[in-house]
Amino acid sequence: MAGGNPLLNDFGKKNATTAPGSYQDPRYSPEQLERMYNAPAAGPARTGRMSYDDVVMRTALVLGCVVVASVAGWFMPVLALPGALVGLVLGLVNSFKREPSPVLIILYALAEGLFLGGVSGIFESAYPGVVVQAVIGTLAVFGSVLVLYKTGVLRSSPRVTKFFMVAMMAYAIFALVNLGTSLIGGYNMRTDATIAGIPLGLIVGAVAILLAVYSFVLDFENITDGVARGIPQKAAWSAAFGLTVTLIWTYVEILRLLSIIRSMSD
Numbered sequence: 001m002a003g004g005n006p007l008l009n010d011f012g013k014k015n016a017t018t019a020p021g022s023y024q025d026p027r028y029s030p031e032q033l034e035r036m037y038n039a040p041a042a043g044p045a046r047t048g049r050m051s052y053d054d055v056v057m058r059t060a061l062v063l064g065c066v067v068v069a070s071v072a073g074w075f076m077p078v079l080a081l082p083g084a085l086v087g088l089v090l091g092l093v094n095s096f097k098r099e100p101s102p103v104l105i106i107l108y109a110l111a112e113g114l115f116l117g118g119v120s121g122i123f124e125s126a127y128p129g130v131v132v133q134a135v136i137g138t139l140a141v142f143g144s145v146l147v148l149y150k151t152g153v154l155r156s157s158p159r160v161t162k163f164f165m166v167a168m169m170a171y172a173i174f175a176l177v178n179l180g181t182s183l184i185g186g187y188n189m190r191t192d193a194t195i196a197g198i199p200l201g202l203i204v205g206a207v208a209i210l211l212a213v214y215s216f217v218l219d220f221e222n223i224t225d226g227v228a229r230g231i232p233q234k235a236a237w238s239a240a241f242g243l244t245v246t247l248i249w250t251y252v253e254i255l256r257l258l259s260i261i262r263s264m265s266d
Contacts, residue, residue: 050226054236055243062240065109066116066248073117080118087111091245100237108241112248123255127262134255141209141250145216154217164214171208191260199264205257212250219243 073079090108094101124131148154174189181187190201219242226235 048233049230050233050236050239052223052227054233055223055239058236058240059243062105062109062244063247065106066113066244069110069113070117070120073114073119074121075117076114077118077121079114080122081115083111083114083116083118087115094241100234100241102237105237105241105244109244112244116248116251119252120255123259127259130255130258130262133258134251137254137258138247138251141213141254142216142247145213146220149217149220154213156214156217156221160214161218164211164218167207167211171204171211174204190256191263199260201256201260205253205260208253209250209257212246212253215246215249216243219246 069083073083087108090104090111094104094108097104120131120134145154178189181189190204191199193200195203219239222242223239226239
């Protein structure tokens with residue numbers, strides 16, 4: 001039959017120009033297909049997935065904002081209390097937001113920087129050199145936990161995590177009660193209360209640092225799991241926020257702990 005099915009005719013012409021068992025995509029030349037085949041696989045940046053570099057860069061940015069604001073707080077300690085209050089509110093907001101907000105995270109870092117700068121200046125005037133010691137101690141804790149985590153020594157477990165959550169709630173209640181007694185009655189349980197002659201602040205501080213260590217482990221595991229699962233790149237902001245919160249908490253606890261030790265030796 002003359003003519004026949006046009007689709008079958010086109011198919012026959014196409015197959016007549018190609019080797020048996022092969023099919024050449026008419027959109028690409030053999031050279032183009034070879035380059036595509038040999039090209040490296042798309043990385044996280046090209047696929048919009050979170051990478052370790054994303055977490056490192058965003059954490060550095062957030063911590064940089066903390067440091068810059070802390071300089072202002074150091075010279076203007078009156079900003080410490082407003083910074084603490086704003087930082088607390090923004091910290092809660094960022095913790096419960098379903099989607100990370102870079103703007104709110106940066107604002108949190110700036111507010112916490114004002115608080116840290118003011119508090120650090122006050123402690124430094126009372127105990128010279130204590131701020132440098134606290135910074136070194138914080139970096140030592142962070143670095144040690146990171147190394148122990150990378151080597152597999154430190155890992156989380158469901159049972160320990162449950163204990164961690166209960167201990168965190170107890171610590172939060174203690175901190176709120178102590179804040180109230182300090183502001184209303186001038187009684188600071190950290191320094192004024194003792195157990196067997198040991199200031200309560202030393203015991204609470206030691207426990208808090210252990211909790212911060214486990215918090216770092218959870219932060220590292222969340223980051224590792226997120227990169228492995230290929231979660232969206234914007235989640236790196238949440239990881240940076242979590243690390244910043246734990247670092248600030250660790251620094252404050254070490255600063256308090258060192259100040260109590262220095263006051264006992266004076």
